[in-house]
Amino acid sequence: MHGLMTSLALACAANAAPGEWISSAELVRNGTLVRVADAEVKATLARLPKGLSSIRDYIGDKDAAVYRHVGDLTLERSFSNDDIVIVDGNLTIKGDYDDYSPGIGVLLVLRDFTVDDVLSWGSIAVGGKLASTGLVYANYNDFTFEVAGTIAARALVVSDKSADYGKVEATIEQTDDDFRMDAALRHFVPELLIDDLIDNAGDSDEPTVVARADWDEANRRVHAGLPLFRDTPAPPTLEADVAKLLDAKTDDATVAKLAASDRLLALVAASREKPALALQRALLAQNDAAVLVRLAANPGVDRDILARIAQAQPAASAVAAKNPNAPASLVAPMARSDDPSVRIALLEHNDAPVAQLATLAADADASVRLALAQSRHVRRLAPADVDRLVADTDAQVRRAMLQRDGVLRIAHYAKLAVDADDEVRVEVAETLARQAVWQDLPVGTPAEREAIAAKLAGDAAPRVRRAAIAAAAPADQERLATALAEATKTPLDADLAATTRSVALMRRYAEGHKDAAENLAKNPALPPSLQRRLVARLPSAGAPRPRFSVLSDPEDIVKQMDTWDAVVEELTNNPNAAPATVAAIAEYCKEADGRARFCNTLLDRHDLAPAIFDTLAGIGDGDLRDDWALTVIGAPYAQRRQVVEAFVRWHDDEPFLDAFKAAAKRGDDAAWLTALAESTHEALREVAAHNAATPPAVLVKLRGDAADDVRFAASANPSLPREAIEKAIDAPSWVLANPNVPDALVRRMLERALADDDTLAADAALKVLAARALRASD
Structure with missing residues (x-):
């Protein structure tokens, strides 16, 4: 009966349309593959050759369904496998094998396996010979590839795969250890190699010719019935010719000649930086x-x-x-294309016409409207088009509109706060919570935002209510957080501690569990008195603790981070840590001789006063003292005597040390720092660029220095004149490090970053504004 069923299955396969695949599920349904009991699986595994060892882990799982065919099996069309399959005999596929596209599959063939192409992401084990008329591609390291006999194929590619096989008879063989570029370039079609070839080229002055057949392109071509190999091999000079085209110094005439001689060379030439x-x-x-x-x-x-x-x-x-x-002639018609993917592609253009964007806002396809809502161009829409997307019939579009800073008005938030979709209301609450602490650009007034949050706090959906607490007014936060069940309260406290503006809640967290206190220490609205309370909860400075350094045992580091030290470390990173708090931490470090991890972290601050450097001088091991020296050299408020001591320690054997010592003999600080600024040594100019005692006119000059490090330091110097800060707007990361950058300039930089979709620059500007807006006093 089993043989008859197999014959019927194969007869059906023979009548199938060209290009169709038969699936493992179909073979199970028609009885070609039969599920076997665990005992039979174990008996089969006992007969495997010694070379097939890894496959046992994938087939021997007693909880997995295993299907088997006993005897030789011939399939008249390509086979897609997403099951665990054993063929107890020879397997012949008159087509291709794929265990990736349908879902991950596992295949064990006890004898020979004959096939056209193999695309394997899962596991394959062959007890005999693997004979392929084309490509055998084994990819991805979570599974295995094992062949006891010979592999005969036009090409074998094994990429990031646990593999065990013997003799290979193939024109092309690419493994992680050897790409064998000559054969691959000459025999594979160029499309299989071009992307990897360009990605791996490296420096255009010293290019590298390295490429492995692209897995995705191989899959696409196999399923589309496109060739994987050239009709005739390329000339032996191809690898050298590719290297010439990857070299930026190759002259235009040579490039043109090579590009006309081979398709791969034409593709490489088309990728040159300035053709x-x-x-x-x-x-x-x-x-x-x-x-x-x-x-x-x-x-x-x-x-x-x-x-x-x-x-x-x-x-x-x-x-x-x-x-x-x-040109505009290419861009404008895209919004009217019949293909949604082409309409979406319009959004990739920096200057997509606003009129075409309006067309996309009314597109019949929700995927197009969603792509617009998620794109940078949503900021360029007319108010009516923004309103249209806020009221979109698709909840994903409405939710996406909440995820762009500065696009919506407060009325939009009020409208979406009563949206029928829970996820949209959660997004409203979470967005308002971020705005409350300047993680997003605030919209409307605090009272307007808090009124919406208050309504959301009474929402029917628990997730909405919980998200709304972080956006609520301080008094509402106190009431809502207290009313929560204990199981919910603990994780909420840990989250809320980092952002709450309620002094009552902060006071509770400061006296509570370490997890909440650790997040509280990050809160830029934390009053100085509560900052000092967190420091006061440290154990005695003389208490035993392993000394921390960059070479500390990882277990010692983890142990410290499980203690109150972790709380104070977060406090040292808080931009609004008060001077008295920083001084208290420094005194503790002195008493503990630098053993706490936060002593190193404290030296990462750029606002340390001279008294702090005196407190920390000479404590700890060599690593901490080196950190002290490096911080002092780059500190704006360090005094001359401190800088001299630190520079000599850090640059003790540098050839420019004599020049530094000579400059240090100048009369006053201005003359000393001016001499450093005029030095031919970058390290000396950098000291002057950092120090706030450097004359403003000298800092303006250093802003134009040839060295990036000098220009950056001068831009961040608090003594840099305001007009010079204004001119440095094109270097946002530099200017934002300056404590005296005006709020108006930060806002301009934020607006520019948002318009350019520059997330990093926008986040940096918001961080500066947040620290200033949330700074608290006692």
Whole structure:
């Protein structure tokens, strides 16, 4: 009966349409594969050759369903496997094998395995010979690849895979240890190699020719029935020719000649940073779709060439439209394309026309509207289009509109706070909570935001109510946090401690459990008196604790971080730690001889006063003393005597030390620092750039220094004149480190960062504004 069922299955397969795949599930349904008991699986594993050891872990799991075919099995079409399959005999597939696209599969063939191409992400074990007419690709390290006999194939690629096999008969063999570039370049189609080739090229002055066949492209081509191999091998000079094209110094004539000789070389030439206009025209004339798509993506391509590429190859039009040089004639029609992916691709263009964005806001496809809501262009929409998306029928779109700083008005938040979708209301609450502490740009007045949070705190959904507590007014937070059940209260306290503005809650957390206190120490609104209370809860400075250094045993570090030391370490990182708090921590470090981890962290602050450096001088081991020296050298408020001592310690054997000592003999601080600023040694100029006693006019000059480190230090110097700070707006990370940067300038930088979708710069600006807005006093 089993043999009859197999014959019927194969007859059905023979009548299947070309390109169709048979699945392991289908073979189970028609009886070709039969589930076997655990005892039979163990008996089968007992007969495996010694070389097949790893497969036992995947087939021997007693909780997994294992399917088996006894005897030889021939499949007349390609096989997709997402089950655990044993073929107790020979397996012949008149097509390809894939255990990735349908879901991860495991295959054990006890005898020979004959197939066209193999795409394996899962595990394969073959007790005999593996014979492939094409590519065998074993990928990903969570599974295994084992063959007891010979592997015969046109190409074998084993990537990041636990593998065990013997003799290989293949024109191309690529492993993690050897890419064998000559054979791969000459025999694989260029599309399999070009992306990896460009990604791995490295320095264009000393390029590296390294590429492995691309897994995703191999999958795409196998399933589309596209070739993996060239019709005829490329010349033996191909690898050397690729190296020439990857070299930025190769002249234009050589580049053009090589690009005309081979498709792979044309693809590499299309990827050059600044392709000559003549080369662009020559590649356009080739009219090769793959080459033109790559050329269309190159930001160095001429605008007219981009327009002609789109006309010659419609498939490249969306790529060309994303190019920063794309003409408006390419960009505008994208919003009217019948293909949603092309309409979405319009959003990749920096200057997408606002009129076209309005069209996308009314698009019939929710995926297009969602892409717009998630894009940087949502800031450029007219108010009516913003209103349209806020009222969108798709909850994902409405939720996405809440995730962009500065886009919505307070009325939008009020509207979405009564949205029918729980996730949207949760997003409203979480967004308002971030705005309360300047993690997002606040919208409306505090009273307006807190009124919305109060309504959300009474929401029917528990997740909404919990999220709303962090956005609520301090008095409401106290009431809501106290009313929570104990199981909910503990994790909420730990979260709320970092952001609450309620002094009553802060006081409770300061006297409570370490986890809540550790988050409280991060809170920029923490009053100085409660900061000092956290320091006071440290154990005696003389209490035993392992000395911390960069070479400390990891277990010792973990032990310290499980103590109150972790609380004070967070406090040392708090930008609003008060001078008296910092002084108390420094005194403790002195008494503990620097043994606490937070003593090293304290030296990361850029606002330390001279008295703090005196307190910390000479304590701890060599690492801590070196940290002290390095911090003093770059500290704006360090005094001359401290800088001299620190510089000599840190640069004790540098050739410029004599020049530093000579400058230190100058009469007053201004003359000394001016002499350092005029030095030919960068390290000396950097000292002057850091120190707040350096004359303002000298700092302005140092802002134009050739060395980045000097320019950065001068930009962050609190004595830099305001007009010079204003001129440094194009270097936001530098200017924002200056404690005297005006709020108005920070806001301008924030607006620019948001418009440019520069998340890092926006977060840095918000962090400065948050510290200033939330700083508390007793």
